[in-house]
Amino acid sequence: MTIRTGSPLKWTPLATTGRIARTLKSLAAIDRETLLLYAWADLTYEGVALAMEVPVGTVRSRLNRARRTLRTQLNLEILDETENDHGRLAAAPRNA
Numbered sequence: 001m002t003i004r005t006g007s008p009l010k011w012t013p014l015a016t017t018g019r020i021a022r023t024l025k026s027l028a029a030i031d032r033e034t035l036l037l038y039a040w041a042d043l044t045y046e047g048v049a050l051a052m053e054v055p056v057g058t059v060r061s062r063l064n065r066a067r068r069t070l071r072t073q074l075n076l077e078i079l080d081e082t083e084n085d086h087g088r089l090a091a092a093p094r095n096a
Contacts, residue, residue, distance in 0.1 A: 023073040027066055034062040035070075 024032055037048045038059070045063075049056045 019074060020070075023070050026073060027069055031062050031066040031069070034059055035066040038063060 024035070027035070034048060034052065037043050037051055038045070043051060045056050045059050048059045052059070
């Protein structure tokens with residue numbers, strides 16, 4: 001395995017914000033709305049359910065799907081940045 005150490009990952013606050021914004025934009029509109037109501041409007045599951053006029057179980061499902069998509073997409077971007085010219089993974093950050 002070839003390890004490239006000369007090119008650090010670009011996880012600056014501005015770059016991270018852009019990644020998150022692009023990933024949020026890629027979510028289905030209904031999942032994005034649910035996530036934003038919960039995370040940024042600081043509503044409870046019940047509050048989101050009332051605002052969206054859906055059962056709490058639906059809110060939980062939508063949040064689970066949105067979180068899974070965010071996690072997958074953001075991890076894929078990390079992998080894209082850590083590949084070298086030969087398609088091999090370069091040194092990736094370790095989970096602490």
